[in-house]
Amino acid sequence: MGRRIAVEQVTIAWIAITASFILSGARLILTNEKQRRLADDILKAEQALLRSEHMFSTAFRLSPDAVGISAIPGGEFLEVNDSFTRLTGYTHDETLGRTPLEMNLWKDPGRRTEVMAKLQKESEVRDEEFVCVTKSGESRIAQFSGTLIELDGKRCALVIVRDITTRKQAEEALRASEERFRTLVRDFHVGVILHGPNAEIQFANQAAQQMFGISLEEAKGKNSSQLDLISVREDGTEIPFSMRPGPRAIEMRESIQNEVIGWRCKGSNEVLWTLGNALPQFAADGSVSAVINTFTNITERKQAEEALHQLSTRLLQLQDEERRRLGRELHDSLAQSVLAVNLNLAQATRSLTSLDERSRHSLAEARRVLAEMSREIRTLSYLLHPPLLDELGLVSAVKEYAEGFSERSGIKLELDVQAGFGRLSQEAETALFRIVQESLANIQRHSGAQTAKIQLRGDSTCVNLEISDRGRGMGKEAVEPGNGSATRLGVGILGMRERIPQLGGKLEIKSSSSGTTVWVCLPLKSEVSNAGSHSHSR
Ligand SMILES: Nc1ncnc2c1ncn2[C@@H]1O[C@H](COP(=O)(O)OP(=O)(O)O)[C@@H](O)[C@H]1O
Ligand SMILES: [Mg+2]
Structure with a gap:
């Protein structure tokens, strides 16, 4: 019995020993695992620190901005990067241990005091502008940013200085140029109107406001059709809104140049004549973003032209x-x-x-x-x-004149007159006869041709007269009207050009080295009558 008890006690003890052994073993395993995890964490933290230190030092080294670390509150530089030495012109050795004040880096030391006080107070400052003086004495405009940090238990400032001189200069140049253009546009005697993509008025300078009798406030946002202005062509016909230079430039996506446009207020007969230009502006996606319209007042010129005419x-x-x-x-x-x-x-x-x-x-x-x-x-x-002109009309007068001309000049004339060619108004007959006369005189004087041809045709709507030679042709200036060299011409061609539009007709002169043709087309008006019924005073 005692033995059984002893066995039981031993067994219990054995179990207890075994359990405690197992437990302590387990505790040991568990403790090891914790430590291992801890060590892992430390390692990871160390690696992260290393990485971030590496990152920081790389950023510090490569930053295009000048970066430095300086002691607080003395301000001695503890470290600066290459951009810093580049910006200031001082080497590392000339910088470390010295203060910005000793180096005269701030043009206005008072400004530095101000910025540093702010940094101490707020722990961080950003983009504070100051003038930085380099070693060579050059002033650079710079932006100062800084933050307070702790390094080896000491309070320091990490500062970044960005040189913005070039940007500032570019901004200033842009501002000056914008200012110049704004002044130019404002004081320009030419009216300038800026339209948006839907032809709405965005801006009108002083000259435009005066010209059109509008104020910018009332016109802004409206298009020109909403301004009670009627636009007309030189022949007096109305120009619909969509055909005005601004809307047309938007529609066609191309510029419109020197178009003569008359403007008058609804209910008024006074016309303001302008020379209009429209220049579309394109956005990056190719759409029309705006149209710049310019209007030169040519009313006086038109009036002078009209008077001259x-x-x-x-x-x-x-x-x-x-x-x-x-x-x-x-x-x-x-x-x-x-x-x-x-x-x-x-x-x-x-x-x-x-x-x-x-x-x-x-x-x-x-x-x-x-x-x-x-x-x-x-x-x-x-x-x-020629008396015949009044008595028997153009055809007889031209025939008679041509015969006399051939006799006097020796130039053979072919006369091609449409059968049954009737009589015209006295004005038209005189004008056409003078053109025949002047053209024949020119052929004799200038062409060197031995033959010439006169052709006279007409239908119920118009009369065509053509006088042609196969001579040497004329210079360009005689053919093209209004090219400034008219003063060098005789009055012959100028007179012809004057006469025909008065009668609502057209005159064209074609000339090349193989000859010259003067072509006239006169519309027949109601006053034109048939042969015989033409009344003339004698
Ligand atoms: N049929 C022609 N052939 C060649 N040249 C011509 C002819 N007609 C005119 N011209 C040229 O055009 C110029 C202008 O003619 P016009 O106005 O009649 O002035 P003008 O006869 O007084 O010189 C002439 O000087 C001449 O050079
Ligand atoms: Mg002549």
């Missing part, structure tokens, strides 16, 4: 009237008088029987000169104004 019309009319009057005068009185004198002389010669030979010869000579005079007067009269 009226003057030349009047002059040509007066010239025609004067020629007609002179021509008739010569033909009707002077030629008749000469004829009468000649007849009287003939009569006298016959009745004077006792004339000596010398006197008889003198009288005969006088009669010959008188006959010559009479012929010259008639030619002159008919050059000035």
Whole structure:
């Protein structure tokens, strides 16, 4: 019994020992695992620290900005990067251990005091602008950022200095240039209007506001159709909104240049004439982002042109009237008088029987000169104004004139007149006859041609006259109207160009080295009548 108890006790003890052994073993395992984890964590933390230190030092080294660490509050530099030495011009050795004040890095030391006080107070400052003076004495505009850090238990400042001189200069240049352009646009005597992509007005300068009698406030956001302005072409027809330069430039995506446009307020007859330009601006995606419209006031110029036009019309009319009057005068009185004198002389010669030979010869000579005079007067009269023009009309006058011309000049003329060509208004007949006359004179004087052709055709709507030669042709300046060299021309072609538009017609001169053609087209108006019914004063 005692033995059994002893065995039981041993077993219990054994179990207890075994359990405690197992437990302590387990505790040992568990403790080891904890330690291992701890060690792992420390290792990881160390690695992370290393990594971040490495990252920091790389960033420090490679930063394009000047970076430095300085002691607080003394300000001695403990470390600076290469960008710092580049910016300031001081080497590492010249920098470390010295303060910005000793190095005169801040142009305004008071500004530094201010920024450093802020840094101490707020622990961090950003983008504080200051002027940094380099070793060579050059001033650079810079931005200062800093934060307080602790290094080896000491309070320090990590500072970053960014050189913004170039950016500042570029900004300043841009600002100055914008200012210049703004002033230019504002004070420009040319009206400038900026339209948005939907032709809405975004800006109008002083000149434009005055020109169109609008204020920027009332016009802003509206398009020009909402401004009670009517736009007209030179011929007086209205230009619809979509055909105005701004909307058209948006629609066509191309610029419009020097278009003559008249503007008048609704209910007013006064027209403001402008020379309009529209220049579309494109956004990055290719769409039209804006249109710049410019308007030059040419009202005075138009009025002067109109006055000049009226003057030349009047002059040509007066010239025609004067020629007609002179021509008739010569033909009707002077030629008749000469004829009468000649007849009287003939009569006298016959009745004077006792004339000596010398006197008889003198009288005969006088009669010959008188006959010559009479012929010259008639030619002159008919050059000035052929009587046939008024009496029988253009076709007869041209035929007669062409014959005389061929005789005088030796130039062969082919006359091609449409059968049944009727009579025209006196104005039209005179104008066309003068053009024939002037063209034939030019052919004789300038072309060197031996033959020429006159063609006259017409239908119920218009008359076509064409005078052509196969001569040497004319210079460019004579062909193209209004190219500034008109003063070098004679009045012949200028006169032709003046006459035809007055009658609503067109004149074209084509010329090359193989000849010249003057082509006229006159519309037939209601006053044009058929042959015979044309009334003329005589
Ligand atoms: N048929 C032509 N052939 C060649 N040149 C011509 C002809 N007609 C005109 N021209 C040229 O054009 C110029 C202008 O002509 P115009 O105005 O009639 O002035 P003008 O005859 O007084 O010189 C002439 O000087 C001449 O050089
Ligand atoms: Mg001429």
